[in-house]
Structure formats: structure tokens, C-alpha cells
Amino acid sequence: MTHAAVADTFGxxxxxxxxxAFTGVFGRAPExxxxxxxxxNLIGEHTDxxxxxVMPFALPxxxxxxxxxxxxxxxxxxxxxxxxxxxxxxxxxxxxxATEGWARYPAAVLWTLREAGHPIGGxxxxxxxxxxxGGGLSSSAALQVVTALALTELHGVELPRQELxxxxxxxxxxxxxxxxxxxxQTASACxxxxxxxxxxxxxLAQRQVPFDLAAQGLRLLVVDTRVKHAHAxxxxxxxxxxxxxxxxxxxxxxxxxxAYENLDAALADLPxxxxxxxxxxxxxxxxxVEEVIALLDAGRTPDIGPVLTAGHxxxxxxxxxxxxxxxxxxxxxxxxxxxxxxxxxxxxGGSAIVLxxxxxxxxxxxxxxxxxxSSRHFLTTPGPGAHRLS
Ligand code: ADP
Ligand code: MG
Numbered sequence: 264m265t266h267a268a269v270a271d272t273f274g275x276x277x278x279x280x281x282x283x284a285f286t287g288v289f290g291r292a293p294e295x296x297x298x299x300x301x302x303x304n305l306i307g308e309h310t311d312x313x314x315x316x317v318m319p320f321a322l323p324x325x326x327x328x329x330x331x332x333x334x335x336x337x338x339x340x341x342x343x344x345x346x347x348x349x350x351x352x353x354x355x356x357x358x359x360x361a362t363e364g365w366a367r368y369p370a371a372v373l374w375t376l377r378e379a380g381h382p383i384g385g386x387x388x389x390x391x392x393x394x395x396x397g398g399g400l401s402s403s404a405a406l407q408v409v410t411a412l413a414l415t416e417l418h419g420v421e422l423p424r425q426e427l428x429x430x431x432x433x434x435x436x437x438x439x440x441x442x443x444x445x446x447x448q449t450a451s452a453c454x455x456x457x458x459x460x461x462x463x464x465x466x467l468a469q470r471q472v473p474f475d476l477a478a479q480g481l482r483l484l485v486v487d488t489r490v491k492h493a494h495a496x497x498x499x500x501x502x503x504x505x506x507x508x509x510x511x512x513x514x515x516x517x518x519x520x521x522a523y524e525n526l527d528a529a530l531a532d533l534p535x536x537x538x539x540x541x542x543x544x545x546x547x548x549x550x551x552v553e554e555v556i557a558l559l560d561a562g563r564t565p566d567i568g569p570v571l572t573a574g575h576x577x578x579x580x581x582x583x584x585x586x587x588x589x590x591x592x593x594x595x596x597x598x599x600x601x602x603x604x605x606x607x608x609x610x611x612g613g614s615a616i617v618l619x620x621x622x623x624x625x626x627x628x629x630x631x632x633x634x635x636x637s638s639r640h641f642l643t644t645p646g647p648g649a650h651r652l653s
Pocket of ligand 2: 401402403404
């Protein structure tokens with residue numbers, strides 16, 4: 264796996280424009296610039312915090328950061344995507360819960376790097392992103408990972424990519440206070456162009472699985488519903504707690520330890536209907552990841568469609584984290600001849616993915632727009648993971 268500097272999707276000019284913007288904000292030139300992508304999860308939803316399997320790939324959309332070190336103990340942050348100008352923080356005063364707003368993500372990363380013993384001080388950072396913010400495509404992980412990569416490389420700290428992702432996850436768990444799994448950060452840090460990343464979260468074992476859509480006349484459409492229902496964040500913690508309760512009731516470390524072949528027996532042992540639903544989703548979802556990998560390895564990419572759709576049904580009926588808008592997108596796509604479709608990401612809004620044959624793209628895309636006029640869509644292919652731009 265190589266992570267050498269690669270041309271950004273938006274061309275070399277994006278690094279120059281980013282540097283100019285940095286200079287406009289901070290009055291000096293940056294020392295370098297970096298990019299980290301958002302992600303789409305192909306299959307393996309809510310399995311990461313159950314020690315299971317996930318399979319994300321990187322979007323060509325990235326969050327870019329131009330950066331220069333400071334020696335006065337200040338962290339100064341600016342984002343082209345946020346109002347409010349420069350946020351100035353004292354590195355020594357960083358502490359979990361102490362930072363408000365978007366700046367808490369990069370502040371958390373710096374705090375966590377220092378907690379881990381890395382000799383990293385203040386800096387000026389300017390960000391600009393093409394990842395839709397709040398669309399379930401992990402703009403937050405892109406922001407964390409680009410920050411961690413920039414700060415470590417600038418300070419000559421060599422961190423393996425998986426460790427960098429774990430550090431970013433820890434920053435969100437401890438500093439931001441969100442009990443997220445490690446999928447999003449790993450995807451942004453470790454994905455490679457033309458591949459989906461199979462991650463076994465317990466073993467932290469990775470495999471890059473070739474995922475070449477164009478060669479088979481296929482396209483993948485990402486549809487951002489542009490809705491996020493208010494209970495999304497609280498529900499995440501409840502779902503996680505429910506999965507942990509189910510594993511505990513079964514006397515297992517995690518739901519990953521329920522073998523697919525033993526699912527019925529496990530369900531019979533669970534005390535209530537909700538825990539049975541959560542367990543059924545996680546166990547069948549891990550199985551679907553294995554099915555998708557086997558199909559991709561066999562060159563049968565179109566056949567992953569029904570597996571993706573089965574994943575949506577499981578999230579809708581068993582995990583119950585879909586919503587009317589996501590269901591409309593999936594149902595419309597399938598009715599118009601898509602090979603498969605599913606919601607992706609945390610749920611209750613955000614984005615769906617649609618696997619389709621090239622010839623059906625225009626028809627399916629326009630039907631989706633008609634069915635959900637507020638939605639936005641784009642075609643995508645797996646892009647590179649985080650990298651240095653200049
Ligand atoms: P998602 O990760 O699905 O896009 P989240 O709610 O997890 O949605 O993360 C979005 C938050 O991440 C934003 O509200 C903001 O705090 C932060 N963020 C993401 N991208 C940027 C950016 N380019 N500049 C500043 N903050 C950002
Ligand atoms: Mg996020």
C-alpha cells in the first residue's frame with residue numbers, strides 16, 4: 264500500500280488556491296498542504312462497534328488543509344466552509360469538552376496526539392472541503408484525518424495509517440464525546456484508489472479489494488437526501504448500548520462472535536424483541552460483507568446489488584435506522600431498474616448509494632430527483648486515501 268503524494272481530483276491548482284487562501288487568512292505562506300477524503304460505506308453498517316467487518320471506499324471528495332507550525336503555543340484554525348473567522352486556542356489549555364463548534368474536531372486531534380506523547384505544538388491551519396458537510400459521507404473524519412496527517416508529517420512523526428485512524432477515533436470519543444467506531448477514520452486514512460477496504464475491526468486487519476465499476480459498465484450513484492433527523496445522534500448511543508447488551512446477554516464479548524450458522528440459536532436465547540432485531544442485523548450484515556467480497560473477488564460485481572439491497576432492508580426493518588427519505592430513494596432506484604440500493608452511514612437521513620448499469624443512469628437519477636426534489640446526487644468511483652498535496 265502506498266500513500267505517496269498523488270494528484271488531487273481537483274488538480275494541482277487546488278493546492279495553490281489553498282495556499283493563497285492560507286496566506287490571505289494568516290499573512291504568511293503555509294509549509295505544506297494535505298488532503299483526506301470522505302467515504303462511502305459499500306456494506307457493513309453499524310458493525311464496526313460490534314468488532315465486525317466493514318467495507319468502505321474513499322470518495323474523490325476531500326477536505327484539504329494548508330498548514331504552518333507556530334512556536335508560541337497557539338492553535339489557529341480557519342475553515343472556508345464555516346462562518347466565524349479564525350478560531351484561536353491555546354494548546355496547553357486544550358481539554359476534553361473545552362472546545363465548541365467545528366474547531367473541536369481539529370483541537371481534539373492535536374490534544375490526542377500530545378496525550379499519546381507526540382511532540383506536536385501549535386499551528387495555523389486553513390481548511391477547504393468538497394465533502395458535503397453533515398451528509399453522512401464523513402466530512403468529520405476527513406477533517407480529523409487531514410489534521411492528524413498534516414501535523415504528524417510536519418513534525419516528522421511517523422504514524423502507521425491504522426494507528427493514525429485509531430488516534431482520530433479516540434479524539435472523537437474522548438474529546439468531542441461521541442462514541443463512534445473506527446470505520447470512518449480508517450477509510451479516510453487507509454483507502455486506496457480503485458479499491459474498497461475490507462476492515463476486520465477486531466483484528467484491525469485490512470485488505471484492499473479491487474472495486475472497478477467502469478470495467479463492468481457499472482456506475483455507483485451517491486444520493487444525499489440532505490435531511491438529518493434530529494434524534495440521529497442520541498440514537499447512535501442507544502443502538503450501541505443495545506448491541507452491547509445483546510452480546511452480554513449471550514455471554515459474548517461482542518455480537519461479532521455470533522456465527523451466522525448459530526444465529527437462530529442466539530436469537531432464541533435473547534430476552535426481548537429489540538435485542539433480537541439488533542443482533543439479527545449485525546450477524547447478517549457481517550455475512551453480507553463476506554458475500555460482497557466473494558462476489559467482487561469472483562469478478563461478479565453486478566451480483567453485489569441484491570446483497571446491498573438486503574442490507575437496506577435489514578437496516579430498515581431490524582436496525583430501524585432508515586427514514587422515509589432514504590426509503591424513497593432506495594425504492595425509486597430499484598423500481599427504475601437499479602441493481603441494488605441501500606442507505607449508507609449512520610442513518611436517519613444522510614446518503615444512499617445506488618449500483619446501476621451505465622445505460623440506466625439518466626433514467627434512475629431523474630426519477631430520484633423527481634421523487635425527492637431536495638436530494639442531490641453524484642456518480643463516484645473509489646479515490647485515494649489521505650495524502651500530501653504539496
Ligand atoms: P458528516 O461526518 O456525516 O459529514 P458530522 O455531523 O459527523 O457529519 O460532521 C460534520 C461536522 O464536522 C460539522 O458540523 C463541522 O463541525 C465539522 N466539519 C466537517 N467538515 C468541515 C469543514 N470543512 N470545516 C469545518 N468543519 C467541518
Ligand atoms: Mg461524521
